Amino acid sequence: MMTYSKTLYRIFKRDGILSKHVPAYQPRRAQFEMANLVLRCLKQETHGLIEAGTGTGKSFGYTLPAVWWALKNEKRVIISTNTITLQQQLLEKELPMAHKVIRELAPELAEEFRYELAKGRSHYICKRRLEELWQDSLTTETPEREIVRQLREQLPAMKKGDREEIPLPVPPALFQAIQGDSDDCLGKNSPFYKQCFIQNARKKLQNAQIIVVNHALFFTHLILRRQGASILPEYDAVIMDEAHRVEDQVTKQYTYHVSIEEINILFNRFLKKRAHWARELDSSDLQQQTESIRARLVAKLVELFAPLARALAERPQNEYLLKKSIIANNEVAPLFKEWKTLFADKHKELKAAGGEEETVIGLSRYISQIEQMERMVTHVLCNESPDEWATWVAYEEPGAEGHRSLIRDDFAWASLLHLYSAPIDVSELLREELFTQKTVIMTSATLTTQGDFSFVANRMGIDEYEALETPSPFRYEQQAILLVPNEAPSPAEKEFEAFLIASMKEIVMTTRGRTFLLFTSYSQMNRVYEAMIPWLKRHGLTGLLHRPELSRDTLLQQFRSQPNHVLFGCESFWEGVDVPGDDLICVVIVKLPFPVPTDPLTKARMNRLDKRGQNSFREYMLPFSILRLKQGFGRLIRTRSDRGVVVILDSRLHTKPYGSEILASLPPARLTKSMDELHRFFTS
Structure with missing residues (x-):
């Protein structure tokens, strides 16, 4: 029989502590059960794996028990999310609210x-780099000089020193020149060390019981921890919201990327004197020898890459999974060894001569980076x-269309070729680096397929866990209709796109906008x-296209501004x-979002399952699609008063055996x- 925390009951009950601070508070059984499971897992x-249906109030469901447990037991909890939006919601x-609740429960703990919010160093201004840029501008006129001057004047008033706090527009290239950079950090030898924005932020983390991060930073920390470094202080437990994106983020952080450009970037850290340690090495011999190695290494890679790029340009897809190695012998190894x-x-030589500590440390880092690049190049x-x-x-291909017709x-x-390598299965990696080390609670609105957590648990490497599936409090039967037209052609048929356009016209003619x-x-x-833009204009509707250069928030603001807007979205708009x-x-x-x-990565994952005698469609493609589809469906009903229609223009839901699942x-x-x-529905 499940036991409930008396403390959590005091918080969540109808006339409890939370009701004093939340207008029109209504207790939710699902939220209370989730909070109890979170507290039990921590203790x-x-x-824990928790699927919290939309409207459960899952953020309070994990935040309040996590704060209470951390304060009562002098522990630290990391809360990791996938999106900035959720981070801001937690912080604001x-x-x-948790602070107010704790103040009533235990005032002495509330004081502590x-x-x-933990962010990477590249989000902050490096005062030394800014000062060096200013000093350079005094002898050499630069277009950014006035902005740099204004930034220097604003520094004393800045508390965090991150990009969001800068009170004036700063071009991306300029911010890149003054942002924190681990390769160009002098540490305690910096004249600005005691006033360093990055160091101050790290000190604040040491005093926090709750640290909010994004998934990318958290898994970067895991990688660095394996190398003896770290971003985050020691912690006792992790709560991962938006946990359905964890596998993608882990894979992304562990992916190797090799290209001519990446090789040149590494060479230029020394050759272009972009770091302090490189500027201290005033050696023409070292410069010439490095240039020679670069020329020969790049020439060898051009010899290997150019034929591959030409061949790929003629093929229907622009990326292919490798079935065999590109080279029989490691022809680049001698050049990396020389480097x-x-x-x-x-x-x-510098260490023996007692050279500057930061230069010696910088050189040591650079050698490690060369070794890492060699491992990646050899691997791919x-x-x-x-x-x-x-x-x-x-x-x-380069982004600008005009470059595509140039003679090359x-x-x-060779510069157009990129090589990637990613782990096919991250479960063992996560099992070793995370789940055997810390208590981890994962939550999302989409973690189950037909009430089963096994797909996510297996993909993540979680062997033993407590599970909870909390239903949404929304009355979907009354608030929403799911329309799946029976007459839709298969997505593989030629007529499908024409059907899409005709169906979408009929739908938005009825809704008159307000449609994703x-x-x-x-x-x-x-x-x-x-194809639809001229028609939309004739009927007084406005189409908004999800373009890479437009932020999601900007597009959503435009969408909300007028009721006649129709948003064409992909990827990030599904969740x-x-x-x-x-x-x-x-x-x-x-x-269906299969x-x-x-x-290439999907193909490798399917091949791996098939080789093991498993059904890759049923064990990977289908559950992946279900989780993604649940996310897309979840965009519609967000409150108890919302009403609307979800339309899925894919008849396979009616014609295929898996449709019912x-x-x-x-x-x-x-x-x-x-x-x-x-x-x-819309005329009633």
Whole structure:
């Protein structure tokens, strides 16, 4: 029998502590159960998986027990999220509210309560780099001189020193020149060490019981911890919200990327004197020898890359999974050895002569970076560990269309080739680095397929855990309709795109805007947008296209500004978007969001399962699609008063055996096959 915390009951009950601070507070059984499970997992040091349906109030469901446990037991909890939006919500809403609650529960603990946001050093201004840039501008006139002067004047008034606090527009290239950089950090030898924004932020983390981070930073910390370094202070437990994105983020952080540009960037850290330690090495011999090594290494890579780039340019896809190695013998190893030896000898020479500490440390870091680059280059060129790593080549055209018709030499072709390698399965890595080390609680609105957590648990490497699936408090049967037209052609048929356009016109003619059109492919989204724009204009509707240069928040502000807007969205609009009320009344999902089977990493994952005698479709493609579809569906109903229609223009939900499994995993909205229901819903 489940036991409940008396303290949490005091907080969450109808006339409890939370009711005094939340207007029109209504207790939610699901939220209370979630909070109890979180507290029990923290106390018993067990992992937890919690699917909290939309409207559960999951942020309070984990924040309040985490704060109480951390303060009572002198512990530290990391809360990791995937999006900035959720981080801001935690810092501006849930954590200040938790402080008020604790003040009533235990005033003496409330006095000690601290929470902080952890960010990477590149988000902060480095005072030394800014000062060096200013001194350089006094002798050499630069276009940014006036901005640099204004920044210097503003520094004393800045408390955090991060980019968000800068009170004037700063060009990206200028901020890059003054941002914190681990390769150009003097540490305690910096004249600004005691006033360093980055060091001050790190000190604040040491005093915090709750630290909010994003998934990318958290897993970067895990990688650095393996190397004996760290970003975060020691902690006792991790709560991961938006946990359905953890596998993607871990894979991304562990992915190798090799290109001519990446090689040149590493050489230029010394050759262009971009770091303090490099500027201290005034040696023309070292400069000439390094240039010689670069020329020969790049020439060898051009010889290997250019034919591959030319071949890929003629093929239908621009990226392919490697089946064999690119080189039989490691032809680049002697050049990397020469590069490492050159700087290792210089390192020994400076150390023996008692050279500047920061220069010696900088050289040591640079040698480690050369070694890491050699490991990556060797790994991808030799296609090492193909059963554990997916290695692929990608041909990436420059963004501007005008460059594509230029006549190219071998170097230009080679510069378009990128090589990547990523772990096929991150479960063992997470098991060793995280789940055997710390208590981890993962939560999201989408972690189950038909009430089963096993897909996510297996992908993450969680062997034992407590699980809780909390239903949404929304009355989907009354608030929403799920329309899946019966007459839709298969997405593989030629007629499908014409059907999409015709159906979308009919839908938005009925809704008169306030509609999301969610795509699984940017190219298809762009084609449909171009085809519909003239029609939308004729009917007084405005199409908003999800372009890479537009931020999601900017596009959402535009969408909310007028009721006649129709948003064409991809990827990031499937999740983490909250548009409550009448601003969004219809979500159209173009087709089931299966992973693209030709994607190299997807292909490698499927191959791995098939080789093991498992069904890759049922054990990877299908559950992945269900979780993604649940996210897309969840954009519609955000409050108890919302009403609307989700349209899925994919008849496979009716015609394929797996269709019933997908439908059973979605919220229980009333299912219909007829467009007439859409018209009746919005005219009733």
